[in-house]
Amino acid sequence: METALTIAGSDSSGGAGIQADLKTFSALKVYGMSVITAVTAQNTTGVRSIATIPTNIIQDQMEAVLEDIPVGAVKIGMLSSSHVIKTVVSTLVNVKATNIVLDPVMVSKSGHHLLEYEAVQTLKEDLIPIATIVTPNLPEAEAILGRKILCEEDMKEACQQLNELGPKYVLLKGGHLEGDPVDVLYDGTEFHHFYQERILTKNTHGTGCTLSSAIAAHLAKGNSVVDSVHLAKEYITGAIQHSISIGQGHGPTHHFHQLW
Numbered sequence: 001m002e003t004a005l006t007i008a009g010s011d012s013s014g015g016a017g018i019q020a021d022l023k024t025f026s027a028l029k030v031y032g033m034s035v036i037t038a039v040t041a042q043n044t045t046g047v048r049s050i051a052t053i054p055t056n057i058i059q060d061q062m063e064a065v066l067e068d069i070p071v072g073a074v075k076i077g078m079l080s081s082s083h084v085i086k087t088v089v090s091t092l093v094n095v096k097a098t099n100i101v102l103d104p105v106m107v108s109k110s111g112h113h114l115l116e117y118e119a120v121q122t123l124k125e126d127l128i129p130i131a132t133i134v135t136p137n138l139p140e141a142e143a144i145l146g147r148k149i150l151c152e153e154d155m156k157e158a159c160q161q162l163n164e165l166g167p168k169y170v171l172l173k174g175g176h177l178e179g180d181p182v183d184v185l186y187d188g189t190e191f192h193h194f195y196q197e198r199i200l201t202k203n204t205h206g207t208g209c210t211l212s213s214a215i216a217a218h219l220a221k222g223n224s225v226v227d228s229v230h231l232a233k234e235y236i237t238g239a240i241q242h243s244i245s246i247g248q249g250h251g252p253t254h255h256f257h258q259l260w
């Protein structure tokens, strides 16, 4: 059985974070495991409060899984602080983890900070270099690089700058662009462009989490990075097309892949 591990925050409303990741793994028929880094009280309208899990408990969760069960791919989401990032990096390096998908979660759709501002430097120096693929959205890439990204040409340059930080692949997501979104994948040499007509819905809570965990699931099944991104894009597009109108704000993506 293929396996994948998510290291991320809990979303009480089930649309993003650990819950979205585990639903994605299940829908793609991969056995999912979780390391919880933070508990958020949130719903479709916003985040009310956050409790970060102590780093010794995060490390224990990681070691408990990694020392016992072979992990085909690791998806990393919300990490809250520099201390948490350093704990996750040292544990992953110790076990020589492979297929690391890093979604550098910083701010929720509702505008709540999920990573301390000062931790962006640690993310750049310690975590991005060990990622197989890093999947920032436009505001995250702007925060990492300290520059504006306004169009597809800017996205290509930003991919090159992100690649210089050390990850094998960069997938810069264009969901925040005006008009139809384009995502750009860069492997240090070649670009792949993923064009998609914009689906007209406000139900996009958890899109980034869903995409990154779908990439991890496909890597765990033995696909190449480029094929995993293609397959994950199909998955996220279906999950947005079938998204669920619940709550007063941004409803969640849908995860019953085999039914679409």
Ligand SMILES: Nc1ncnc2c1ncn2[C@@H]1O[C@H](COP(=O)(O)OP(=O)(O)O)[C@@H](O)[C@H]1O
Binding pocket: 136, 137, 138, 173, 174, 175, 176, 181, 182, 183, 196, 197, 198, 199, 200, 201, 204, 206, 207, 208, 209, 211, 233, 236, 237, 240
């Ligand atoms: N309305 C939409 N229609 C189609 N694809 C979308 C839409 N919104 C986001 N996406 C896609 O969903 C994925 C997540 O995108 P994005 O919104 O940029 O990330 P995040 O959720 O991290 O902010 C990307 O592949 C993006 O192109």
Ligand SMILES: Cc1ncc(COP(=O)(O)OP(=O)(O)O)c(N)n1
Binding pocket: 008, 009, 010, 011, 016, 017, 018, 040, 077, 078, 105, 107, 108, 109, 110, 114, 204, 205, 206, 207, 208, 209, 210
């Ligand atoms: C616990 C938790 N982790 C991550 C996010 C952000 O989710 P994401 O899919 O990047 O996007 P939004 O749903 O915030 O647009 C979160 N909200 N909570």
